[in-house]
Amino acid sequence: MQLPSPAKLNLFLHITGQREDGYHELQTIFQFIDLCDTLTFHLNELDEVRITPAISGLPTLDNLIYKAAQQLLPYRKNPNWGADIHLEKCLPMGGGIGGGSSNAATALLALNELWQCGLSYQRLADIGVTLGADVPIFVMGFAAFAEGVGEKLQAVQPPTPYYLLLKPNCHVTTGQIFTDKHLTRDTPPIKISHALKLGGHNDCLDVVRKHNPEVDEAYLWLKNHGDAKLTGTGACLFIDFDNQQDAERVKRLVPSKWQAWVCLGCNQSPTHEALNQWIKQHKDK
Ligand SMILES: C[C@](O)(CO)[C@H](O)COP(=O)(O)OP(=O)(O)OC[C@H]1O[C@@H](n2ccc(N)nc2=O)[C@H](O)[C@@H]1O
């Protein structure tokens, strides 16, 4: 089974409070983009989960794909079943586009089928949120207005423009941004209708720019070409365009020290499209 594992953008990110366990309550709109890793799964009968290739600097036990697989082991129909998982990495790490969370969700969705666990998407999302706040959105697979720590989801259909996505040459640690004492944590909650009509801002932007001069520099550069926004806690920035040509034109101007992509917003996750096709083919057999 081969599945794409897409990135997400936070079209805005408001921090509305902080829970007693330290986690922040937020409001955001999540939308997928067609920039993806690819995961390939083969069932084995060795009761082992093996992931190739290793991600440099990341022990397998810490790989979110491995952690996701461990969570599903108790639900396997056959206790001898394991999986060989190949990861083709394309999404930059520490970019605020949720690559690790997406990989975890893709593994939950794939292994739920291959191991015949029979869990609902909601059960997989509940398991997923224990791995990372961004995992549920990738499990559910629809663009959403999110609240809580990102797990309370209402489906929405925002416009699906072309985006220019820019990755400054640095890695932002989400935990560091959320522990900064200057982070604004009291943005008044907004209604979903307001969010869809007027959007919002990213409360993390100032703190991320302060900690990461490269993000600051890239933000000032991108602002000359449109309404530059930060996704999640960065480092990635984006602007939207009505058409692909305009996005490509600005991409050609991006200084070579930064990575840039032109991608399309999607309100359905490509993981689910591919998974549903796989399920259909296997039912037909
Ligand atoms: C910023 C967002 O990307 C917006 O979509 C997410 O809220 C972050 O989600 P994530 O990367 O899956 O984050 P996690 O791996 O769950 O958390 C990393 C660290 O960020 C902090 N954290 C994360 C999410 C949240 N709502 N409040 C927090 O305070 C916690 O200190 C946590 O230890």
Ligand SMILES: Nc1ncnc2c1ncn2[C@@H]1O[C@H](COP(=O)(O)OP(=O)(O)OP(=O)(O)O)[C@@H](O)[C@H]1O
């Ligand atoms: N399969 C994986 N792919 C990428 N990162 C992983 C994976 N498994 C664990 N990680 C760890 O998760 C960290 C965050 O990676 P990720 O790509 O999700 O960052 P991010 O885009 O900033 O996420 P977010 O927007 O959720 O904060 C990485 O630095 C890495 O240590």
